Amino acid sequence: MIEGFTALYIFMLAAFTGYEVIGRVPVILHTPLMSGSNFVHGIVLVGAMVAMGHADTDLERFIGFLGVMLAAGNAVGGYVVTERMLEMFKSSKETAK
Amino acid sequence: MIELSYFAAAVLFILGLKRMSSPKTARGGIVWAGAGMLVATIATFFVPNMHNYGLMLLAMAIGGGAAWYTGKKVAMTDMPQMIAIYNGMGGGAAAAIAAVELLKSDFQSQSFLVLAVLGALIGSVAFSGSMVAFAKLQGLMKKSFLFPGQQKINLIVFGAAIVFGVLLMMSDSTSGLTLFIFFALALAFGIMMTLPIGGADMPVVISLYNALTGLAVAFEGFVLGNAAMIIAGTVVGSAGTLLTQLMAKAMNRPISNVLFSGFGATGGEASTEDAGGTLKEVDASDAAVMMAFASKVIIVPGYGMAVAQAQHKIWEFCKLLEDKGVTVKFAIHPVAGRMPGHMNVLLAEAGVPYDKIYDLEEINGEFPQADVALIIGANDVVNPVARTDPNSPIYGMPILDADKAKNVIVVKRGRGTGFSGIENALFYLDNARMLYGDGQEVANKLIQEVKQL
Numbered sequence: 439m440i441e442g443f444t445a446l447y448i449f450m451l452a453a454f455t456g457y458e459v460i461g462r463v464p465v466i467l468h469t470p471l472m473s474g475s476n477f478v479h480g481i482v483l484v485g486a487m488v489a490m491g492h493a494d495t496d497l498e499r500f501i502g503f504l505g506v507m508l509a510a511g512n513a514v515g516g517y518v519v520t521e522r523m524l525e526m527f528k529s530s531k532e533t534a535k
Numbered sequence: 536m537i538e539l540s541y542f543a544a545a546v547l548f549i550l551g552l553k554r555m556s557s558p559k560t561a562r563g564g565i566v567w568a569g570a571g572m573l574v575a576t577i578a579t580f581f582v583p584n585m586h587n588y589g590l591m592l593l594a595m596a597i598g599g600g601a602a603w604y605t606g607k608k609v610a611m612t613d614m615p616q617m618i619a620i621y622n623g624m625g626g627g628a629a630a631a632i633a634a635v636e637l638l639k640s641d642f643q644s645q646s647f648l649v650l651a652v653l654g655a656l657i658g659s660v661a662f663s664g665s666m667v668a669f670a671k672l673q674g675l676m677k678k679s680f681l682f683p684g685q686q687k688i689n690l691i692v693f694g695a696a697i698v699f700g701v702l703l704m705m706s707d708s709t710s711g712l713t714l715f716i717f718f719a720l721a722l723a724f725g726i727m728m729t730l731p732i733g734g735a736d737m738p739v740v741i742s743l744y745n746a747l748t749g750l751a752v753a754f755e756g757f758v759l760g761n762a763a764m765i766i767a768g769t770v771v772g773s774a775g776t777l778l779t780q781l782m783a784k785a786m787n788r789p790i791s792n793v794l795f796s797g798f799g800a801t802g803g804e805a806s807t808e809d810a811g812g813t814l815k816e817v818d819a820s821d822a823a824v825m826m827a828f829a830s831k832v833i834i835v836p837g838y839g840m841a842v843a844q845a846q847h848k849i850w851e852f853c854k855l856l857e858d859k860g861v862t863v864k865f866a867i868h869p870v871a872g873r874m875p876g877h878m879n880v881l882l883a884e885a886g887v888p889y890d891k892i893y894d895l896e897e898i899n900g901e902f903p904q905a906d907v908a909l910i911i912g913a914n915d916v917v918n919p920v921a922r923t924d925p926n927s928p929i930y931g932m933p934i935l936d937a938d939k940a941k942n943v944i945v946v947k948r949g950r951g952t953g954f955s956g957i958e959n960a961l962f963y964l965d966n967a968r969m970l971y972g973d974g975q976e977v978a979n980k981l982i983q984e985v986k987q988l
Contacts, residue, residue, distance in 0.1 A: 442646075445757055445765070452753075452766045455549055456773035463556040465785070465869050465894045468778065468876035473618050474555045474565055475774050476745050478548050480572060480621075481767040482628045482752045483595075484541075484579045485759050489635040490594070491585025497711075498635050499587060503594045505631025510598035512625035513576075517569050518606030519617055524555070524562045526883035 470527075473520040480513030540578030541763035547571030548767050552774065558889050575763050598624070611884050612841045615874045616672035619741045622748055623665025629658035629751035630718065636758055637703060637714055645704075647758050652700045654754030656721050661747040663725030668741050671729075689727050696720035728794070736793045738874030739782045743790070746775025785869030785933070817968035819977060822944050823984030829906035831862045833898065835937050836878055837871055839912025839948065843974030846885035849911065852978055853887075855985045865891055866898040866908075866935050868916035899936050908940035910961075912947075912974055918959045943967040946977050 463471055486509040490502030551568030554560040580588075602621065609617045633655030642648045670676040699717035706713065732740055749771030756764025783790045826832050834853065840846055853863045865887060871878035879892055902908060910917055917937040920927045937943055938961050945962055947969060961967055970977055 448762065448765055449753065449769055452769035453773040456552075456770035456775075457777055459549065459553045459770070460556060460774040460777050463778075464558070465781075466867070466876050466879035466889060466892060467556060467558060467561060468782065469614065469618075469874050469880055470561060470876065471552075471555050472742055472745055472775070472778055472874070472876075473614070474552060474568065475749070475771045475778070476618055476622045476625070477565070477572075478552065478568055478767050479625050479745075479749045479752045479771045481544070481548070481575060481764050482625050482632070482748075482755070483572075484575050485632045485752070485755050485761055485764050486628045487576070487579045487591055488582055488585070488759055488761065489632040490587055490591050491582065492639070493587060493635055495638070498638050499590065501631050501634045501638070502587070503590055505628045505635065506591055506594035507598035508624040508631065509628035510595040511602040512621050512628060513572055513602075514599040515602030515606045515617065515621035515624070517565065517572070518603055519609070519614065519621065520555075520565045521569075522606070523611075523614065523880045523883075524565055526880065527558050527561055527889055 470520060470523045473516060473523060477513065477516030477520050480509065480516050483509035483513050485509075537578045537581055538762070540574050541761065544571035544575035544578075544763045545766040547574070549770060552770065611881055612838075613673070614880065615738060615741060615877060616669045619665045619668040619672065619737075619744070622741065622745050623662045623669065626658040626661030626665060626744065626748040626751055629748065629755050630655050630662060630721075632755045632759070633658065634714065634718065636755075638711075642758075648704055650754045651758045652703050652717075654751045654758065655718070656696060656700055657747050657754070658751035659718055659721035660725035660728070661744040661751060663722040664729040665725075665741065665744045665748075667726050667729040668732075668737050668744070671732075672737055685727075685731060689724065692720055692724045692727060696724055732793065738870070738877075739779060739790065739793050741874070742775060742779040742782055743794075746772050746779055749773075749775050782870075782875050785875055814962055814969050815967065817944060817970050819970065819972075819980035820984045822968070822970050823981045824988070825942060825944070826856060826861065826907050826909065826981075827859050827985050827988050829861055831864075831901075831905045832856060832907045832909060833864050833866050833902065833905045833937070833940065835866050835868075835871075835908060835910045835913050835917055835935055836882065837868075837911065837913025837916065838878075839914070840946075840974050841878070841881045841912065843912065843948070845911065845974030845978045846881055846887070848975055848978030848982065850882070850885045850887050852982050852985065855982060859985070859988075863891065864893055864898065864901070866937075867892055867894055868913070868935050869895060869933075871913060871916055895933055895935060902936045902939040905940040907942045907944060908937040910937055910943065910945045911977075914947075914959055917961050919964075920960050923960075937961065938964055938967075941966065944970055946970045946972070946974060948973055 486505035490506050493499045493502040547567050548571045551564045554564030633651045636651050702713050703717055749768045753765050753768030756768055856863050867878050869875045915929055917935050919938050921929045921932045921934045924930055943966055
């Protein structure tokens with residue numbers, strides 16, 4: 439279990455990491471990158487699975503079901519769309535081949 | 536073992552995002568991140584004391600299947616709204632996790648309860664807001680809804696959601712009714728906040744909701760004690776915030792302006808009438824001759840080109856020009872298309888190599904040396920009133936200096952105005968010529984004319 443200050447440290451370091459990683463990105467990649475980071479928060483699927491796995495009542499199961507369904511949509515859709523966009527980025531050397 | 540998998544996933548996410556921030560390695564980046572997701576998902580099946588596996592797999596199959604299908608099928612021009620909808624789903628999932636945990640209400644400490652409620656609030660707003668953004672960009676909802684006192688009402692709804700959130704935090708056992716009202720208010724706030732925002736500002740809003748979803752995921756990660764969710768969510772939260780700022784800066788609109796004022800509603804009428812002069816037409820053969828014997832042509836593509844699906848033809852035309860020794864460059868305004876970088880994706884789809892594509896700062900100094908600036912489907916991003924007319928709603932927005940080229944050819948379907956509804960003074964300049972027609976047809980004609988030379 440992650441407690442108190444450890445959690446806060448993780449939060450802070452991750453926030454800086456995100457900021458630094460994106461810091462110098464060229465404009466041409468803004469859309470794919472937004473889509474890519476959209477995919478990354480699809481990790482919510484993991485949490486939705488856990489929440490549903492611990493659901494006991496019918497209401498909890500129903501909400502959990504919705505959660506897993508939405509999360510799977512986020513992860514899969516985010517991946518497919520990002521991959522399709524990035525697939526197309528080629529330099530003139532590559533196109534000439 | 537599960538913890539190790541989550542750790543590996545977190546590392547893969549960060550490396551993947553890092554690779555995605557350079558065009559050379561971007562394609563590999565998403566694969567890395569995808570591998571991380573796969574590892575984490577498989578590991579989660581082995582979390583102890585879980586049940587409902589059958590239903591879980593069914594939910595994954597439905598959600599994932601639908602997203603797979605739509606994601607493969609969607610046209611590149613419709614990308615922004617798809618990102619919005621997938622993002623909204625993530626927010627909704629975060630809210631659903633919170634709902635389940637709040638119903639069970641066996642929190643280890645008060646701080647987890649607070650985080651669960653916060654995550655639920657943010658996730659719900661991102662969910663319903665993204666859905667409205669999707670509906671607007673998809674054209675299902677055309678108008679911006681503005682009424683007097685709107686911001687006050689929004690504030691009241693938001694305040695009420697906070698009050699019920701606090702009630703949830705205070706009570707020992709969660710009552711279903713309080714929970715229901717809380718979620719209803721949060722969802723309503725997301726809708727009401729997004730409704731008045733105009734289409735042109737939508738990308739910034741989608742990016743903001745993307746960051747918010749990341750934050751909601753991180754909060755629910757704390758509640759579940761899941762490090763992968765905390766790290767991935769936080770990274771997206773901060774990266775998304777930065778990306779939102781970059782986009783807002785590119786449009787020269789402070790984020791607060793985007794969120795709290797309907798675009799064009801404030802002073803859009805002021806500048807419509809003062810663009811004097813006449814429009815001068817040119818036909819395709821003259822335009823083709825002008826460009827074929829030029830030494831440098833800069834093409835300014837806009838969303839209109841993509842709608843006409845003309846990018847393939849335009850690229851074919853450019854290759855013909857290059858065969859004749861003309862230097863061809865593409866100038867992309869940061870907000871060309873529907874969101875920053877969208878136009879690059881559309882050009883990449885047509886096979887234009889990314890080293891022929893220049894952004895605003897790189898290319899603006901070159902316009903005075905260009906013989907022809909070919910503007911196709913772009914409008915507001917080349918409108919000189921952004922430099923000259925302080926009354927114009929787009930005043931101060933950085934624009935491409937296409938008006939400084941020796942000749943300007945504007946390909947346009949009709950005499951309508953751009954996304955912002957503002958008359959374009961560029962079209963009336965002495966060096967500007969209008970080439971009316973559908974983008975695709977015009978490109979076809981240009982190709983034929985150049986081939987005949």
